[in-house]
Amino acid sequence: YLSFLDCQVLMTDPKVEVRKWFTKAISDPDVRVKYPMFVELIRSFHYVTLDASDKKNFGVLDPIIFLDGFEAKETAQNIIEQIYDLHGKDAVKTEVLKTLDAVIERKAKGETVGLMHVVDHLANSEDPTIKSAGELLVQMVQNSILQLVFSYGDADAINLNRKVTILEIAGLDLPNEDDDPRYYSDSDRKSLSIMIGLAKFCEKFGRRSHDDPTAIIFDEAWTLTKARGGKRLVQDMKRVGRSFKNQLYLVSQNMADSETDDDKGNFGARFAFDNDVDRPDILKTMNLPQTKQNEEMLANMVKGQALFMDFYGRVGKLSIDCLFEEWREAFKTVEKSHSARAEEELA
Known part of the structure; x- marks a missing residue:
């Protein structure tokens, strides 16, 4: 649509x-x-x-390329900390943050730079702890999916x-x-x-x-x-x-x-399909009381049924039908199983 x-x-x-x-x-x-x-x-x-x-x-998702200032720094820091735990490593974390500031400033001056410049700086440090962290990051990035976010800044948009x-x-x-x-x-x-x-x-x-x-x-x-x-x-x-x-x-x-x-x-609006381990959160998000009756209502929903909250906070159960056979084929995520066919017939 x-x-x-x-x-x-x-x-x-x-x-x-x-x-x-x-x-x-x-x-x-x-x-x-x-x-x-x-x-x-x-x-x-x-x-x-x-x-x-x-x-x-390489680098199409490098935050230093498509973001500026504090946004670039914060995002880059999150990416690095996702793959390298900086907790309790104050010297390494300080050097990472200082280097990010320096590289982002170089970008502001018109230089072509990226996250790999940060990693290279760490790997070339005279401090053995920082150097070791940088070398580890180099090895993690090389020949891996991380090359999408770590680059030298020369990626095409x-x-x-x-x-x-x-x-x-x-x-x-x-x-x-x-x-x-x-x-x-x-x-x-x-x-x-x-x-x-x-x-x-x-x-x-x-x-x-x-x-x-x-x-x-x-x-x-x-x-x-x-x-x-x-x-x-x-x-x-x-x-x-x-x-x-x-x-x-x-x-x-x-x-x-x-x-x-x-x-x-x-x-503005929410759709919630049943998930047996998620029912308390579903009811909470839909502003429905945490009652046995409501949990049973969720449990009894069949495939294609969902709770829906509209823009005014009204909540109801609805059945979603695809009216067009060509759309139904395009919306598949898995081939239909025998159990799914049986459930449709029972519904």
Whole structure:
């Protein structure tokens, strides 16, 4: 529906699934014959795949490139601390912050710089502790997905001039939503650091103009609350809509990821599908009493049913039906299982 409106749309696709299902839908011979305008619409979508194995993508999410001042510093610090724990390492942290200030100042003077200049400075330090930290960061960045956010500042900007852009990230290995952060692997931490850069990139997209409407669909939003400074990033993204013509859609597996206690009222509407481990948060977010009856109501919802809160705070249960067979194929995320078919028949 957003593609029909007068706005630019940016959708993130961390799992690289959207293109697969859209392409499969319009490859169906019957769909191509019966719904040519739908096929034309889907073909108009612009896909950008951020692949760290392709040098042209190095640094496209480097915060020092597309952000300035304190925003660049704060985001860069969060990215570094996501992959390297600075807690209790005052000497290293001080040097990181001082170097970030120096590199960002060089950028303000017109130099081409990026996060790798910070890492190189640490690796060349005469202090053995700082040097060791820098060398470790160099090794972590080399030949890894981190090259999307660590660069020397010479990356080309992503083309966001199309009506609908779907931003894919190849090779992302996100942790499970319920994994304990204490036991994240290096791959998990690297992937979450990429999500930090991606969130700030989306926020900047939403702030491009006071006059031109934009919409951001941020999938796997739960990853932000797991990342360093992630809750602050979610709040920043939501607040863009107050002064810019931006709509933000956060898609997450957990209601608690969408709103914090000190940030109430920034959402206009909410959809909540049942999740047996998330029912208390669903009821809380929907302003419904924590009663056995309400929990049973959630438990009895079938696939396609959700709680919906409208712009006036009214809450009700609704069933979502896709009226168009070609849309239904495009919206798939998995092939239908036998249990799903049985549940549909019982409903």
